[in-house]
Amino acid sequence: MLKMLVYAVVFAIAAGPARAIGFATFSVPDPGNPPLFVALWYPSNDPEKPVKAGLDGFDAAAGGGVSGKDLKLIVFSHGQGGGFAEHVDTALALAKAGFVVASLTHTGDNFRDGTRVLKIWDRTRQLHLVTDWVLQDWAGHTQLDQKHIGVFGFSAGGFTALVAAGGVPDLGLIDGHCNAYPAEFVCGLIRQANAGNATLPQPPPGAWVHDPRIEAAVVAAPALGFTFGKAGLAGVHVPVQLWRAAHDTTLPQPFYAQAVADDLPRAPEYHVVPDAEHLDFISPCDKAKAAIVPAICQSLPGFDRAAFHEKFNAEVTRFFRDDLK
Numbered sequence: 001m002l003k004m005l006v007y008a009v010v011f012a013i014a015a016g017p018a019r020a021i022g023f024a025t026f027s028v029p030d031p032g033n034p035p036l037f038v039a040l041w042y043p044s045n046d047p048e049k050p051v052k053a054g055l056d057g058f059d060a061a062a063g064g065g066v067s068g069k070d071l072k073l074i075v076f077s078h079g080q081g082g083g084f085a086e087h088v089d090t091a092l093a094l095a096k097a098g099f100v101v102a103s104l105t106h107t108g109d110n111f112r113d114g115t116r117v118l119k120i121w122d123r124t125r126q127l128h129l130v131t132d133w134v135l136q137d138w139a140g141h142t143q144l145d146q147k148h149i150g151v152f153g154f155s156a157g158g159f160t161a162l163v164a165a166g167g168v169p170d171l172g173l174i175d176g177h178c179n180a181y182p183a184e185f186v187c188g189l190i191r192q193a194n195a196g197n198a199t200l201p202q203p204p205p206g207a208w209v210h211d212p213r214i215e216a217a218v219v220a221a222p223a224l225g226f227t228f229g230k231a232g233l234a235g236v237h238v239p240v241q242l243w244r245a246a247h248d249t250t251l252p253q254p255f256y257a258q259a260v261a262d263d264l265p266r267a268p269e270y271h272v273v274p275d276a277e278h279l280d281f282i283s284p285c286d287k288a289k290a291a292i293v294p295a296i297c298q299s300l301p302g303f304d305r306a307a308f309h310e311k312f313n314a315e316v317t318r319f320f321r322d323d324l325k
Helices: 001-013 088-096 122-136 156-164 173-180 185-194 230-233 257-262 287-292 305-323
Strands: 019-032 031-045 047-052 056-062 071-077 100-107 144-155 214-220 241-243 269-273
Touching: 019 088, 019 122, 031 088, 056 088, 071 088, 071 122, 088 100, 100 122, 122 144, 122 156, 122 287, 144 156, 144 269, 144 305, 156 214, 173 185, 214 257, 214 305, 230 257, 241 257, 257 287, 269 305
Parallel strands: 019 056, 071 100, 071 144, 144 214, 214 241, 241 269
Antiparallel strands: 019 031, 031 100, 047 056
């Protein structure tokens, strides 16, 4: 009983004061490309009503006004084949704690369209474009802290976050890795999208877009972690909170999260989640959602995704509060 009470107090401190949440969606122009779809969660004083983001329902002031000043922005990057609503519960937790969350759907690598999945370098350009738009063109931009930005990424989004924070991968390493481990998910995905060839095309010069405004990064189960190495991560100087699922069969040990942990120049705050699988970092599912997308809702027997996400969201919130001064 005492342990539960202590945990409740720690959680309350990490979460901070509860407040109403505003929610809005936008199309962000991307010259020469389709517009980027972006959702924002933010503090608001307006009345909340039930709304939906993708398959997830929650209470928010749809289109409500922004409350506060010098608000810290966190930009979200989803995993391969995902979308803006992949981490709704984490976005809500951060907004309740006073952050503004901007979550984009990556053009050409989402649940509707996988035509650009091989052009993984374009993700960081899109992330940078959305960050610029929120800071300069969103109606609430004058209430944002323009200098202290956080990034959150899962799977391919974790790779995106590392590049945005200064990482430079070597995609040429994928060929040898997939020759040695052809059954891995990432190798099958590349072969499927690349006419049976497991070699990714090389990015054009200047393709790896970094954002010096990023001052903290949360990276969960990063894809292609083995492509960085110490040299590729030498430019990542910001604090990193790194997460790994102990039973991740999609991105297995030691080539992904562990490779990043070993090669970052500054030791990350490293969390290994017992009994978790790769997709357990995605928001918990209710029965209706599980019936529609069972593949992303299944966990190993005995693993409580909802309970894990309470801790996960509290830790992510605490990390950003501590490191975005």
